[in-house]
Amino acid sequence: MEVLFLQSSVVKLRIDQLVQKVFLLVALLSASSIVFIVGFIFIRGIKPFVQPYQTEDGMLFTASLSVFLTSTTWVSNHYGALGILINTVYLVFIAAVISFVISVLTALFIVRIAPVFLKTILKSIVELLAAIPSIVFGLFGMGVICPLVRDLATVFGVQTMGGSSGLSTVLVLIMMMIPTITMICITAINAVKKTQIEASLALGATKAQTDFKIVLGGAKSGLFTGLILGVGRALGEATAVSMVCGNPMEGPVFDLFATTRTLTSTMMLGLHETSGVDYDIRFSVGVLLIGLIVVTNIGLQRIKRRMERR
Known part of the structure; x- marks a missing residue:
């Protein structure tokens, strides 16, 4: 044995x-x-x-790194990405703030307020939205959001390029970020200990006070994780954004009714080129995008750790 x-x-x-x-x-x-x-x-x-490239007129051309990092004009043989970088940060910031608030309140409603049958339906809808391909959001943006933005701009006496604008881009990004953030927020809220909730109610706090102070307070680390994932998706989104932003040659553009250009849309528009500097410079934009994502994640992770220590 x-x-x-x-x-x-x-x-x-x-x-x-x-x-x-x-x-x-x-x-x-x-x-x-x-x-x-x-x-x-x-x-x-x-x-x-x-590496030098031969232009159409037979001259040799090498892209300038200083122009790439400091110029705000993006045209052939003058590739300035600073304005595009600022546009990307500006639009993602607006979309992140709005979508985070909506997602947290939605998750709180699903977990703490909605009846069981409605909770199941809403969770299924959120999961379904999170799985929808970005091209579908882009088509919805072109067919529905852009015309609405065009009509809204007309009310204010503003002309748009068929509705393609920063506002349309923000709205599409919000639609794409909400399901991702909401799913993480639901998990975070469900992880809050029931004893803390019961203790708060036993001490005389109302249900609303308990939800906003105890539940959201206990889930803040998970909620912030959802924000990080949502921002990551928004920064890397290319297809849907390219379909609704308009892609002007100069920036930064802070007018939400004007056309705009992001790092990902710039990369998408140049992929039809087979070779040459117009094609290879898209990889340079990709390096810039990776750097932006890394810096953003590091910054958000530091904020998250500070929140956890409080």
């Missing part, structure tokens, strides 16, 4: 070691794929600034 027990223990140990090695291999493959993708984009991204 002891021999069989020892043999069984050895087999279990070897299986456990094998499983750990498989997990390690999968983790290394995932990490190496990320490094490969970022490295490839970075190498292609610096190419326009170090």
